[in-house]
Amino acid sequence: MGERLKGKVALVSGGATGVGGAASTLFAAEGARVAVLDINAAAAEATALAIREAGGDAMAVVADVSQALPVERAVAAVLARWGSIDVLFNHAGSIVVKPFLETTEDEWDRLMAVNVKSMFLVTRAVLPAMLAQRKGAIVCTSSISAVAGTPMEVLYDTTKGACHMFARAIAVEYRDRGIRCNAVCPGFVRTPHGLREVDALQKLGVDVSDAALAVAQGRICEPEEVAAAALFLASDEASFVNGTHLFVDNGFTAV
Ligand SMILES: NC(=O)c1ccc[n+]([C@@H]2O[C@H](COP(=O)([O-])OP(=O)(O)OC[C@H]3O[C@@H](n4cnc5c(N)ncnc54)[C@H](O)[C@@H]3O)[C@@H](O)[C@H]2O)c1
Numbered sequence: 001m002g003e004r005l006k007g008k009v010a011l012v013s014g015g016a017t018g019v020g021g022a023a024s025t026l027f028a029a030e031g032a033r034v035a036v037l038d039i040n041a042a043a044a045e046a047t048a049l050a051i052r053e054a055g056g057d058a059m060a061v062v063a064d065v066s067q068a069l070p071v072e073r074a075v076a077a078v079l080a081r082w083g084s085i086d087v088l089f090n091h092a093g094s095i096v097v098k099p100f101l102e103t104t105e106d107e108w109d110r111l112m113a114v115n116v117k118s119m120f121l122v123t124r125a126v127l128p129a130m131l132a133q134r135k136g137a138i139v140c141t142s143s144i145s146a147v148a149g150t151p152m153e154v155l156y157d158t159t160k161g162a163c164h165m166f167a168r169a170i171a172v173e174y175r176d177r178g179i180r181c182n183a184v185c186p187g188f189v190r191t192p193h194g195l196r197e198v199d200a201l202q203k204l205g206v207d208v209s210d211a212a213l214a215v216a217q218g219r220i221c222e223p224e225e226v227a228a229a230a231l232f233l234a235s236d237e238a239s240f241v242n243g244t245h246l247f248v249d250n251g252f253t254a255v
Pocket residue numbers: 013014015016017018019020021037038039040043063064065066091092093094114141142143144160185186187188189190191192193194195197
């Protein structure tokens with residue numbers, strides 16, 4: 001067990017599986033009390049239980065991050081239990097992979113809600129408690145897709161461009177009141193989301209084979225590697241890092 005988040009309360013949206021699950025586990029191992037916020041109740045409970053069994057402290061809170069009332073209730077439950085939220089990892093998100101002209105209006109509205117409106121709703125619910133203590137660290141999950149387009153992902157890329165700018169704009173508005181807000185921008189990661197994306201792209205003729213991924217980013221990224229970058233941004237080690245985009249892509253976007 002480390003101490004990089006000792007004494008802090010962390011809320012991880014999408015914290016049940018994948019990168020969010022790895023972050024919940026890592027943040028707890030570094031001393032945080034972790035609220036695992038997810039739409040998948042069973043997976044959130046399982047992640048929280050595993051943390052407690054490993055000697056950490058965690059609670060599961062169930063909400064669809066695109067819905068205001070459930071988000072407000074979930075955040076209120078965490079504040080009622082632990083009194084503060086020091087770290088927010090805005091990670092929950094999903095993807096639609098299909099030709100642009102086949103994208104429906106419902107898909108557009110739903111993904112914008114799950115990936116972008118969610119950052120507005122969860123941050124809006126958490127920020128007052130951070131401002132009251134004049135300290136808080138927010139990490140938002142952007143993506144290489146915020147700056148590098150992939151065919152069949154116009155909608156997804158658009159949402160991630162918005163997440164990218166959300167993190168920067170929050171930082172600028174609130175830095176004078178002790179708030180830091182940064183983004184992690186992963187390449188392709190071995191998670192249910194990432195593997196679903198690779199499979200869907202392959203079926204639509206976009207080459208994301210192991211060989212293509214090896215050229216673009218060396219290999220597939222592991223969830224723990226993104227969680228480690230988020231941990232740095234969430235911790236006091238990043239005390240003067242604000243409004244930045246930390247790419248976790250082994251040079252994908254550097255080429
Ligand atoms: N895997 C990748 O290759 C990759 C790369 C870049 C960015 N990302 C970002 O990571 C996130 C996806 O997470 P992951 O890759 O760890 O995969 P994942 O599918 O394992 O995790 C996503 C988590 O979010 C939860 N979730 C989904 N919709 C939700 C909702 N409406 N309300 C609450 N929780 C919800 C899921 O239940 C799941 O636990 C997205 O924001 C995505 O843009 C993923």
